[in-house]
Amino acid sequence: MKYKLIVSDMDGTLLGDNHKITEENKIALSKALEKGVKIVPASGRIYNSAREHFDFLDINTPLIACNGAIIKETKTNKLIYKNNIPxxxxxxxxxxxxxxxxxxxxxxxxxxxxxxxxxxxxxxxxxxxxxxxxxxxxxxxxxxxxxxxxxxxxxxxxxxxxxxxxxxxxxxxxxxxxxxxxxxxxxxxxxxxxxKGVNKGEALKALINYLGIDKDEVIAFGDNYNDLPMLELAGIGVVMGNANDEVKEKGDYITAKNTEDGVAKAIYKFLKI
CATH class of the missing domain: 3.30.1240.10 (Hypothetical Protein, Haloacid Dehalogenase-like Hydrolase; Chain: A; domain 2)
Known part of the structure; x- marks a missing residue:
């Protein structure tokens, strides 16, 4: 498997308009996990709010919250990285x-x-x-x-x-x-x-160093400006179909909208599952 890590934004990306992960996205993430691919959420939300959406996977995984200001594991609450505003x-x-x-x-x-x-x-x-x-x-x-x-x-x-x-x-x-x-x-x-220095891209750098993964082995998903540093760093930056044109121009691949299971469709394409 070429890709070892999927890192994804939540609102406007993994989540549908009802602010829940779509069922097809859940299926695709579970299949990726079965193939040995690590799944990491990267959200602007606070840690607890982002974590609750991933209970269905029942795994201990790092979670990037507050736009990259903190990384913690979802089961153990182990702190990997934190950078607060003075x-x-x-x-x-x-x-x-x-x-x-x-x-x-x-x-x-x-x-x-x-x-x-x-x-x-x-x-x-x-x-x-x-x-x-x-x-x-x-x-x-x-x-x-x-x-x-x-x-x-x-x-x-x-x-x-x-x-x-x-x-x-x-x-x-x-x-x-x-x-x-x-x-x-x-x-x-x-x-x-x-x-200063806090964004999803810098958090992803810290995470791949922690996990021992190369950036070219990462697929990142996002839909807005706060996702750009992460999308540009990853081996493949997948932009949602609901993103604006300026964000789409920065991506490597444009998938379907968040309401059309765009994350799942890209996972099936790039992981061939």
Whole structure:
């Protein structure tokens, strides 16, 4: 078997529009596992949220979470890699978000901290989170998240605005003045920030060194900008059919959409199973 590792994004890639792994993708991953291929999720989600989707495989596998800020094994919880954002930088980022009056969230290893400006904001946020997280995920709501920076090691910070792209553009311009951070996006409506040097590509480098696998033996799947470093590093970077044209141009192969079992179809093609 030429390929020894499959590393895949989750939302917009492995998961369908119902935020669950499609049945055909489950079958394809199980068949790849039977052939001795390692399966590793690489998500922007917090660790626990990403891990719950892979219980069906019943394996101990490394999991890349928070856009590459942490790698842990799913059964043993063994920490392989972690790179959090220093507290002083977190506070600068929060100041920019507060100045621009943009909604934001902080991610630690197992907790999401949400900025809410009103009771209605909190109600809407809770409804939205039901689509992404189970009841075991720690979610903290608060008006002053600076206090949470002191209590937690923050791995990722995200700003979200569904309607005002100019506001997000201004936020990005302000963030560009801060050194030692990585800025990316996993959807049209967000800006995601990690510590300098943190991205899915760097996490994949750390992982293949840990596993003793060559990058040419890796198939990576993704659909958005935060997946590009990983897609470009892998032997084959497979881009989903639902990705935008700019992301598609960076891939080695374009598969079907996430709602059309694009991951499974590419696995069958390249692993010949």
């Amino acid at each position: 507290n002083d930088i977190c506070l600068k980022i929060i100041d920019i978000f507060e100045k621009n009056e943009v909604y934001y969230q902080l991610y630690s290893e197992n907790t999401m901290m949400c900025k809410n400006l009103s009771k209605e904001d909190q109600r809407q946020t809770k409804e939205r989170l039901k689509n992404f997280f189970n009841d075991d995920i720690n979610v903290h709501f608060g008006d002053d998240l600076k206090e949470e920076v002191i209590k937690h090691k923050i791995l990722k910070i995200i700003a979200i605005d569904d309607y005002d792209m100019d506001k997000l553009k201004k936020v990005k311009e302000d963030l560009d003045q801060i050194e030692d951070i990585e800025i990316t996006s996993s959807w049209f409506n967000n800006v995601e920030i990690m510590h």
